[in-house]
Amino acid sequence: MVGELICVQGRGRGKAEPSWLGPLAAARWTVYVPEGLSPRRLARRLLRAERGLAKLGVGRVVLREGFPYGDRLRLLRPVDPLPLWRGLAAELALGALEREGVPPGRGRVALSAPRLCGELTAAAERLCPLVRGLVIDAPGGEDYARSLQARFGLPVTPPAAGADVTAAFGPGGGRWGRCLELHGAVDLGGLTVGAAGLELPEDCADQVLALLWEQGLVKREGLAIR
Numbered sequence: 001m002v003g004e005l006i007c008v009q010g011r012g013r014g015k016a017e018p019s020w021l022g023p024l025a026a027a028r029w030t031v032y033v034p035e036g037l038s039p040r041r042l043a044r045r046l047l048r049a050e051r052g053l054a055k056l057g058v059g060r061v062v063l064r065e066g067f068p069y070g071d072r073l074r075l076l077r078p079v080d081p082l083p084l085w086r087g088l089a090a091e092l093a094l095g096a097l098e099r100e101g102v103p104p105g106r107g108r109v110a111l112s113a114p115r116l117c118g119e120l121t122a123a124a125e126r127l128c129p130l131v132r133g134l135v136i137d138a139p140g141g142e143d144y145a146r147s148l149q150a151r152f153g154l155p156v157t158p159p160a161a162g163a164d165v166t167a168a169f170g171p172g173g174g175r176w177g178r179c180l181e182l183h184g185a186v187d188l189g190g191l192t193v194g195a196a197g198l199e200l201p202e203d204c205a206d207q208v209l210a211l212l213w214e215q216g217l218v219k220r221e222g223l224a225i226r
Contacts, residue, residue: 002211003058003076004204005049006030007067014045016052021208022200023217027056031069043072050075062211065203081210086119086182088193088223089167090126095191095225096165096178097131110135110163112173116144119182120169124148133157137173165189194224 004019004026012032019028029049033042046069053061053076060077063070070078085092089111097107109131113120116138124134128148135157136145145156157163163176170183181187193209194200195218200208212218 001057002026002079003053003056003061004028004064005053005061005067005069006064007069008032010034014049014052016056021062021204022198022212024208024211026062027053027058029053031067042069046072047074062204062207064201079207079210081206082182082186084206084210084213085180085186085188086169087122087213088220088225089119089123089169089180089182091220091223091225092180092182092188092191092193093123093127093165093167094130096167096180096189099190100164100178102164104130105132107131107165108133108135108157108161108163108176110137110159110166110174110176111169112137112166112175113169114138114172115170116140117169123167125152128152128154133161133163135159135161135163135174135176192226194226196222196224 002024004021008030010032011034014030014032017028019026029052031045031049050073060079063078093109094104097104109127111120111124127134129152133155137159148154149156159174165177166175166179168179168181178189180189195209
């Protein structure tokens with residue numbers, strides 16, 4: 001089961017309550033933080049919330065907007081949307097090209113990373129049949145680009161040629177055009193991702209979408225990137 005944590009500035013006693021995160025059943029716990037609450041008492045309230053949810057079988061939690069204590073959790077893991085964004089790198093790059101008004105068949109995409117990783121190579125192979133050119137800006141990228149050329153016939157594009165869109169899987173490397181930062185403090189370059197037919201809570205939609213993706217309840221073809 002998934003949990004959710006909410007922070008309320010005021011008095012109250014938290015307890016587990018049933019809730020829904022889009023189509024997912026969840027257990028909600030509200031942490032009340034009155035003015036002047038000492039750090040020790042806050043730590044006790046957070047631990048009580050974690051233990052209460054863990055007793056219900058919760059292992060991970062969605063942190064609703066305004067919950068500032070995710071880095072203090074000891075028993076539960078916050079849901080991380082980063083694997084979702086990295087898994088959708090190709091679709092996000094195509095969405096960024098659309099935002100730039102560039103048809104995929106005329107667009108160049110740069111994939112940048114400190115090393116060749118599985119998410120980068122998966123994105124490259126999805127993009128190869130669709131775009132005009134790829135820049136692989138990573139150690140070993142030139143050899144990998146040549147292998148893509150041999151397999152897909154896609155021209156090897158040197159970094160000097162630039163790109164319309166960059167999907168970056170780590171710090172460093174070049175940045176060209178609209179940039180998607182798929183690492184650390186994620187920046188989707190102004191794009192939004194939704195799921196057709198699903199209403200997701202606005203303040204934690206990315207976390208809920210990541211859970212649905214993990215569970216196979218949403219597919220690539222059911223996602224809308226704008």
